[in-house]
Amino acid sequence: MASSYTTSEFQMKPTTGTHRVKIHTSLTAGIKSGRSIQCGTFTVGEYQWAILYYPQGTGEYSYSHTYMPFYVELLSEGKDVDVFLCFSLVDQNGIASNNYKDSKFFTYNKKGNKNGFSLFSRAWLDRSEFVKDDSFTVECSLKILEPSIEEGKNNNSISVPPSNMHQHLHNLLQSGEGADISFKVKGETFPAHRIILASRSSVFRAELFGSMSESTASCIEIQDIEPQIFKALLQFIYTDMFPPSDDHTGKGVDEDIMAQHLIVAADRYALDRLRLICEETLAKKINADNVVTTLVLAAQHNCQQLKELCLDYISSSKILHSLIETDVFASFMVSCPSIYKELLKKVTSNRRT
Known part of the structure; x- marks a missing residue:
């Protein structure tokens, strides 16, 4: 009896597009909170999109007038359109900044859906190098993810999984395997690895590999940080992720309280990304x-x-x-x-x- 052997491959095929818009700030000064300006339309894939700018904020929260959000509206008929939106500030050389950008995933369920986020505050922007001659430029990159099934693939294709390095490093921290330094924090001991701490924090690098007494110590005692905060700090250092509030303490520590304590720790150990994550958390509240x-x-x-x-x-x-x-x-x-x-x-x- 003859037999057949066929294969197919399912993947999310991306379609991308980019649009830049230049904003003259003085022309939008009189716009009320919650009102948007349509400042550009463009086409990506089979859909037409519009960039919406809220000069005085969306009005959703009591502090939203201090932000300057950008949204993208779906102008075409569509359903369950999966999209990655990325907004970034453009410098005076016409280069989209990697330091001042953000991206989020959204699903557009129908025509007229609007999604977006705030990239910066008005007070910060006014003092930044991105404003010149009363104007600044924002770049919007839009990536549509659409299902794609390709038939007839031979058996030579190889599927590569996404990176899970952060999971391995977290497991290394949890197990303590190969640890060459430990920290005693109010009765609790936390093993760690000098080279990882030093690679992530200039303060730890100076302490553990410099001329300070800690460079030869096998255990360092820390007095002014709570154990659960120091554990969360280590978890961020190893994974680059903000620790879930119910994961690292087992005591249900509130996310806002955790952010307040981690801001202090992040400033102490020069962890700028952690500090900014905590700022974002507290700004929303x-x-x-x-x-x-x-x-x-x-x-x-x-x-x-x-x-x-x-x-x-x-x-x-x-x-x-x-x-x-x-x-x-x-x-x-x-x-x-x-x-x-x-x-x-x-x-x-x-x-x-």
């Missing part, structure tokens, strides 16, 4: 109850973007008068006079405009 303490934390630990967002929130919202009457604000005025002066300048500037 700014409110009248926590804005003063968040402002002080940001100012103390070099979180410039988070600091500006807090100052903008206090100076441009209606909560200033109620905050002035609180003990927290009174303590803030005494303990942080320089930041208080910055706040007064912003309040004065807002009243003039």
